[in-house]
Amino acid sequence: MAFDQSPQGPDIVVSGLDKVFGHGEAAVHAITNANLSLERGEFLSLLGPSGCGKTTLLRIIAGLEAPSAGNVQIRDRQVWTAGRRSGEATRPISMMFQEARLFPWYTVAENVALPLRIAGVGRTERMARARRICDTVGLGAFVDHRPGQLSGGMRQRASLARALVTEPQVLLLDEPFGALDAMTRDTLNLELMEVCARARVTTILVTHSITEAAFLSDRVVVLAPRPARIVETIEMPFPRPRDLDLQRTSGFQNMVGRLRKVLTEGAA
Known part of the structure; x- marks a missing residue:
């Protein structure tokens, strides 16, 4: 597969992103002041409670949902211009959902x-x-x-x-294995990690699973409940390639505990 092999550099930049659904008293503030930057080939997970705005953020990055404020750049090109999707945005971007469709x-x-x-x-x-x-x-x-x-x-x-x-430059994953049994999910996570590393595709995963986020990611972004805001961004210190034995180590379990604490405190 002839994936892009150009030098590493910023691939995705999310700046001052806000999203409000509706108007007046019925308005729902889904995302507030989200700022992210991903390097080319990086694997990043968005971790947060149900309904906190993770999928909305992913859809805005994908060009499927317009932001109320702020913007997204992919390889220095704007995804949104004046609330409309820009034809300047670099493609291809691929998105995978929980249902196979x-x-x-x-x-x-x-x-x-x-x-x-x-x-x-x-x-x-x-x-x-x-x-x-x-x-x-x-x-x-x-x-x-x-x-x-x-x-x-x-x-x-x-x-x-x-x-x-x-052969996408950016792969967006919305809980793609959430409905599968644990063993199948583990197997597919290993394959996903291998394929993304080989292709050097920049990947953002939305997940509720702390273990999955820690295992797959270079960094994990923890989001607070609606309106979604970034509580903390935590680097995963585990070398690649990784296998399932990593999940049994004390270092990995300590990281899962740290993520759980940040997630719980952010939801308080």
Whole structure:
């Protein structure tokens, strides 16, 4: 896969971001004064209680939800201009959700290739690229199956492959494995970490899981309840590559405890 190999530098800058839904007394202040900066290839997690604005922040970065104030830059280009999505924003950005959202009448390969089809890539090329990325995420033997023939974990693998098939610069993940059992989730987290490292794709993960955030991330941003504000940004000191044995070490457990304390105090 021909991912971008250009030198490391700031990839995402979020500046003074505010988001208010509605007007007057019915207005809901979802995010206040959010500021973030991510280096190219960095893996960052947004950790916070339900309803605190994590997904809203992710959608604004993705260009799916307009901010009320502030802005987002991706590789020095504005995502929003005067409240409207700017055509200047660098693409591609891929987003993966908790639900796989696969079309049941398409094969796995056809589902994975769909973003390329929308982009006008010819069938031969897009199917070849889809099959290659399916191999990468462990679905090589299932490319001709339909979603109904797959387990939940395999459907999420297909969703991940679809998010990666465009060779994105930025990958945004909204609790992609939250509905899976613990063992499947662990397996997919390992694969996600490996693929993101190999591709040097800048990644933001929204999660409720303290363990998941600590294990996957270079840094964890802890958010307070609505309106979402950044309580603390904590660097994860664990060297890469990582494996599941890390989670049993005292250093990792201490970090999980620290994150839990910051999360609890921020929610108070």
